[in-house]
Amino acid sequence: MKIKAIALNTFKEAIRDRILYVLLFFATVCIIFSRILALLTVGDRVKIIEDVGLASLSLFGALMAIFMGTGLVYKEIDKKTIYTILAKPIHRFQFLLGKYFGLVLTLFVMLLSMSVIFLAVIFLHTFTVEWEMLVAILFIFLEVCLITSVALLFSCFSTPILSSLLSLSFYLIGHLSWGLKTLIDKIKPGFGKTLTQIIYTLAPDLENFNFKTEIVHDLPIPPQIFLFSSLYWMAYTLAILILAIIVFKKRDFI
Amino acid sequence: MAAVLKIQDLHKSFKTGFFLKKKKILKGISLSVGQGEIFGYLGPNGAGKTTTIKCVIGLLHPEKGNIEIFGTSHLALKAKERIGFLPENPYFYDHLTALEFLHFYSQLFLIEKKEAEEKIKGLLQLVGLEKEADLQLRKYSRGMQQRIGLAQALLNDPSLVLLDEPLGGLDPLGRKELRDIIVRLKEEGKTVFLSSHILQDVEMICDRVAIIVNGEIISQGALHELVSEKIIFTEVVFSGIEDKEVEGLGECISRGRERTLLKVLKEENVEKIVELVHSRKGKIHSLIPRTETLEDLFVEMVKQG
Ligand SMILES: Nc1ncnc2c1ncn2[C@@H]1O[C@H](COP(=O)(O)OP(=O)(O)OP(=O)(O)O)[C@@H](O)[C@H]1O
Ligand SMILES: [Mg+2]
Numbered sequence: 001m002k003i004k005a006i007a008l009n010t011f012k013e014a015i016r017d018r019i020l021y022v023l024l025f026f027a028t029v030c031i032i033f034s035r036i037l038a039l040l041t042v043g044d045r046v047k048i049i050e051d052v053g054l055a056s057l058s059l060f061g062a063l064m065a066i067f068m069g070t071g072l073v074y075k076e077i078d079k080k081t082i083y084t085i086l087a088k089p090i091h092r093f094q095f096l097l098g099k100y101f102g103l104v105l106t107l108f109v110m111l112l113s114m115s116v117i118f119l120a121v122i123f124l125h126t127f128t129v130e131w132e133m134l135v136a137i138l139f140i141f142l143e144v145c146l147i148t149s150v151a152l153l154f155s156c157f158s159t160p161i162l163s164s165l166l167s168l169s170f171y172l173i174g175h176l177s178w179g180l181k182t183l184i185d186k187i188k189p190g191f192g193k194t195l196t197q198i199i200y201t202l203a204p205d206l207e208n209f210n211f212k213t214e215i216v217h218d219l220p221i222p223p224q225i226f227l228f229s230s231l232y233w234m235a236y237t238l239a240i241l242i243l244a245i246i247v248f249k250k251r252d253f254i
Numbered sequence: 255m256a257a258v259l260k261i262q263d264l265h266k267s268f269k270t271g272f273f274l275k276k277k278k279i280l281k282g283i284s285l286s287v288g289q290g291e292i293f294g295y296l297g298p299n300g301a302g303k304t305t306t307i308k309c310v311i312g313l314l315h316p317e318k319g320n321i322e323i324f325g326t327s328h329l330a331l332k333a334k335e336r337i338g339f340l341p342e343n344p345y346f347y348d349h350l351t352a353l354e355f356l357h358f359y360s361q362l363f364l365i366e367k368k369e370a371e372e373k374i375k376g377l378l379q380l381v382g383l384e385k386e387a388d389l390q391l392r393k394y395s396r397g398m399q400q401r402i403g404l405a406q407a408l409l410n411d412p413s414l415v416l417l418d419e420p421l422g423g424l425d426p427l428g429r430k431e432l433r434d435i436i437v438r439l440k441e442e443g444k445t446v447f448l449s450s451h452i453l454q455d456v457e458m459i460c461d462r463v464a465i466i467v468n469g470e471i472i473s474q475g476a477l478h479e480l481v482s483e484k485i486i487f488t489e490v491v492f493s494g495i496e497d498k499e500v501e502g503l504g505e506c507i508s509r510g511r512e513r514t515l516l517k518v519l520k521e522e523n524v525e526k527i528v529e530l531v532h533s534r535k536g537k538i539h540s541l542i543p544r545t546e547t548l549e550d551l552f553v554e555m556v557k558q559g
Pocket of ligand 2: 342
């Protein structure tokens with residue numbers, strides 16, 4: 001109930017932020033650009049729109065999460081709005097979760113708008129609604145939620161610029177770390193292999209949420225992969241949120 | 255008298271500068287505020303008043319010391335349900351209107367919507383913002399922010415109200431109104447803890463005060479114990495006689511075209527001057543006895559400390 005009140009207020013505030021609309025605009029430009037690109041190529045034109053479209057959704061969703069998420073707590077401290085709110089009978093973790101869910105709601109609305117534009121562009125090409133895209137979009141949303149929790153964690157102890165850089169690195173590492181998996185297979189057993197394995201386990205693997213290729217090319221996806229990705233998402237997000245709560249609990253509001 | 259707020263041996267330091275050197279801000283603050291009193295927390299800029307209040311609210315974690323509100327830990331939600339807090343230079347979510355803002359905060363106390371509506375109406379009236387209720391807070395002036403800040407502090411009908419520099423940013427009329435509100439809160443049985451560096455503002459209303467200088471409380475007690483009622487000097491303004499005639503009776507502070515302001519230390523000299531002026535058909539324009547004020551005490555103690 002108290003978390004809900006804070007979340008709704010966060011949503012009201014975040015949804016007015018101009019950054020969101022600038023990013024939404026660029027996402028739209030990218031999706032429309034994919035349509036033009038499709039006209040210029042031979043082969044399966046819809047696949048190009050779908051490919052580029054989903055990639056834009058994923059990229060701009062992540063950028064929205066990073067830019068909004070890193071300012072989330074910092075702004076409250078900087079403007080001192082946090083002073084009176086923490087004087088009310090709420091726990092610090094309730095405040096933090098309220099902020100988190102408020103932003104997740106905002107990003108949900110943004111992703112929904114982008115999806116509508118995306119599906120509309122496909123519809124204008126094929127005159128069918130490609131519902132299976134929603135599966136890929138759902139996992140993009142989960143990824144965006146995870147990135148939001150990371151941005152929130154960084155924003156609990158550093159400035160927006162630094163936390164944006166850190167969150168961006170998280171995003172990049174998250175999409176490159178699967179390369180380590182192939183590396184592990186090639187290294188001979190020993191210290192190096194163990195170390196790489198440890199790094200891979202700790203490093204985020206955001207490719208777990210990437211079903212773009214499978215969906216676009218109608219490849220079969222075994223259900224246990226869905227299950228693994230969902231569990232991986234839940235564990236990672238929960239761990240990051242708990243860490244954020246611990247950091248937030250410890251800090252002083254000077 | 256049961257203690258509503260009890261602070262024992264509070265220590266807090268901040269890490270400052272590039273090397274994060276520790277700087278002691280609070281060096282063992284102890285004080286106790288009784289039920290139903292208006293307690294003034296006084297000290298010059300940078301003494302540590304705000305820091306103390308932030309520790310009480312739970313915004314800062316003290317290194318050492320104990321804080322109790324209503325006999326429980328100051329961090330317990332049960333304690334927070336019964337306190338109201340107005341920070342210095344308050345600032346709030348500026349995208350909300352006053353009405354939306356107060357409704358949002360009332361949800362944090364789990365106040366029912368209907369009940370909240372009535373309460374908010376009363377509070378806006380109390381702080382004189384009924385006309386601005388639908389104005390976004392970003393369009394509020396500094397004094398109006400202060401007023402809405404007071405309204406949010408009183409939402410839960412708190413038993414203990416903590417006000418950090420509540421008179422800052424208010425015009426003279428606003429200051430008077432706020433003092434009246436504080437006295438009214440006391441009449442309702444609430445306990446008020448307020449900080450200030452402007453002494454005249456609070457000495458009229460405070461029952462007890464603590465004076466903090468440099469992170470230490472140097473004096474604490476009832477106002478009449480700290481400040482004597484003794485007249486220190488009298489200011490007399492008169493006209494119609496030559497200055498030379500009163501020479502030796504007092505110290506001439508200013509001399510206008512006709513009027514003279516004299517600072518007289520001894521009371522019998524005041525009478526002598528009055529008689530003299532009357533006998534010469536002169537006129538006494540004003541006669542103001544100055545008792546010792548908190549200000550004097552304050553200056554003296556800061557000098558000593
Ligand atoms: N963010 C900060 N970092 C480092 N030191 C700080 C910080 N904020 C305050 N201080 C120091 O803490 C001390 C006490 O500050 P505090 O705000 O408690 O004073 P105050 O008594 O409320 O003063 P005022 O009457 O000006 O409001 C000051 O010496 C100040 O320099
Ligand atoms: Mg202060």
